[in-house]
Amino acid sequence: MINIEFKLWKFKFRIRTKMLMLLILNSILVSSIMIINFLILRESASLFSSISFIAMFIFAFPIILIKYTEYNKKKQLEEMFPIFLRDFVQAIRGGMSVPHALKAISRNDYKALNPYVKKMSAQLDWGIPVGTVLMKFAEGSKSKLITRIISSVRESHRFGGNLADTLEALSNTAVEIEQLRAERRLYLHSQMITGYIVFFVFLAVMIGLEKFLVPSLSEASTGLTGPTSTPPQNLAAEYNIIFRNLILIQGFFAGLSTGKMAEGAVIAGLKHSLFMMAVGFIVFTIVG
Numbered sequence: 001m002i003n004i005e006f007k008l009w010k011f012k013f014r015i016r017t018k019m020l021m022l023l024i025l026n027s028i029l030v031s032s033i034m035i036i037n038f039l040i041l042r043e044s045a046s047l048f049s050s051i052s053f054i055a056m057f058i059f060a061f062p063i064i065l066i067k068y069t070e071y072n073k074k075k076q077l078e079e080m081f082p083i084f085l086r087d088f089v090q091a092i093r094g095g096m097s098v099p100h101a102l103k104a105i106s107r108n109d110y111k112a113l114n115p116y117v118k119k120m121s122a123q124l125d126w127g128i129p130v131g132t133v134l135m136k137f138a139e140g141s142k143s144k145l146i147t148r149i150i151s152s153v154r155e156s157h158r159f160g161g162n163l164a165d166t167l168e169a170l171s172n173t174a175v176e177i178e179q180l181r182a183e184r185r186l187y188l189h190s191q192m193i194t195g196y197i198v199f200f201v202f203l204a205v206m207i208g209l210e211k212f213l214v215p216s217l218s219e220a221s222t223g224l225t226g227p228t229s230t231p232p233q234n235l236a237a238e239y240n241i242i243f244r245n246l247i248l249i250q251g252f253f254a255g256l257s258t259g260k261m262a263e264g265a266v267i268a269g270l271k272h273s274l275f276m277m278a279v280g281f282i283v284f285t286i287v288g
Helices: 019-040 046-092 097-106 111-125 130-141 144-158 163-187 190-221 234-262 266-287
Strands: 005-006 012-017
Touching: 012 234, 046 097, 046 111, 046 144, 046 163, 046 234, 046 266, 097 111, 111 130, 130 144, 130 234, 144 163, 163 190, 190 234, 190 266
Parallel strands: none
Antiparallel strands: 005 012
């Protein structure tokens, strides 16, 4: 994948061509929607707000999907990596060299890790040094855990250490890290449920305000006269938009915090955010 690097003041940014093209196309599409929305629907506050939200969602969704797919792929790689290391250790302890060991275990099924293992085996067959092959694998995985382990393996191989013992120790470390992550997810499961409960309580409060407070304010405003008074129907529509936007904002950030607590990554909360926002929008639209 080709990366494009540009500099803004003192900061350097690197972006992939795929992401750049997506940003450009999305920007054109969303700009067109927003211009049409402003020219045609600006008089209708409810429709204008809804179309603006849909345009923002169209812009963000593909980018979020790509980022979440990358996160999910990295997560699967880290889950399968200890199994790969264990098989690698067994092959080396059986008397195989590193290239032969990789070639032997490349026939095993490591799910998301399969393309990387087969690629490493092919690169070693082409005569590429072991250290270079391992480093390219670490860079391709984009995982800090795998990169740290591969760096230790490269140093051990470089200075003539016992590679099998090093791999076994690192394999045990990777297994322990994965177990700690599983225990953390189990421990924080109740916190994730609490996050959902808080959101649905907030949703119920917004619906209650829409059902009981806004009609009272509308009735009170009917007795007001003067050029600055707001018509009751306009007041109700304005509050409806405000409450709906608050629900969407609450759902977005509550989902992100839930993902951060449950899985240790903000990007993991996007699925919770999308679920909360969708449920909140649908329920408020139907009930409110």
